[in-house]
Amino acid sequence: MSRVLQAYKEQEQAIRRVIAKYRSNIADIDDLAHEVFLTGFALELREEIRKPAHLLLRIAKNLSINETQRKINTTTVSIEDSGVLSVYTDERQHSPEDVVDGRRKLLVFSEALASLSPELRRAFVMKRVDGLKFDQIATRLNVSKSTVEKRVAKAMALCEEYIRSQGIEPAEFGIRSKRGRTGGRKRIARFGSKATQDKNEV
Template identity: 35%
Template sequence: MSGQSAFSQAAIAKLRPGGIDEVVRRHEGMLRRFIALRIGGGADVDDLVHEVFLRFARRPPDEGVERLDSYLFQTAANLIRDRARRQQVRRLAAPEIEEDAAAQVPATPEQTLIDRETLTQVRQALADLPERTRHVFLLYRIDGLRHQAIADALGVSISTVEKDVRRAMAHLTRRVRRP
């Protein structure tokens, strides 16, 4: 195989819906090696390979891909970069989180139940958000990235990031009820 697959819109259309199996069969090995070389192997390789093919399969049917290999490897590189950013933020935040947890008073069984119910509501509310809005919100609130960094990473405007954060906050406020 030359490593360069030219796929016109017509060729991609022929791949749907069952044709994704052919794309996976032809490119999974190369993609798996590409990712493993960059992150060192493990279960994350499987997750990232799966996410690459999932993103390919979710593309709109009329969206053409001129070079399938390039599309798949660029998607993988973007996912690897996002993963590294999240890990970096978590490493930096870990000592602070541990200090906060150690300073807290043990919760009562009633408070534990309330907290679990609230967490379930938050998870459901987050799952209901559009993918980009959820991703922006998590990068901002959980990973602690600034609006500019998020805009640069996702290739959107700062205004879009601000709107997504506001939209997510309003949605969570409406959906999550604390007793």
């Protein structure tokens, strides 16, 4: 499990208390608490976090201060200049429900990724986030190409299982962990799109 996720679970109440010093609205506290985890986890994907609990509490304070300042600045802008009227006239605007749903899905996916072992998470991120080929990942991790393929496939399967346990269909994220064969070639799902073959990777 991710050290940041573990620290977040252990320190969640402390994090919420920090946020509550600046925000009194329960919904704001919930949103910022989730953002604290997402911010910390994003950092962990790129570098080792030695003191995750300390980091999360610091992020909680900084985000709370920034959000408070943002709201203060927002109230000083005139309605005409802020474009508030366009919210009611532009049908392309996302509804509050869509925004909340999107945040929840992002949180669930991040938790799924954070629950993976470091080896699986590293291979998955290199492939799906950094867009590296299996050969490149194998070289960087000093393992075989086959090992990388297996790690990515297992990571996909575990993410799918976690996401489904939270009441969300993995298909909403474009996740399909099952592997089949077409013409004797393996097919591994790409994130956010249909499963496709990559002749340079398999």
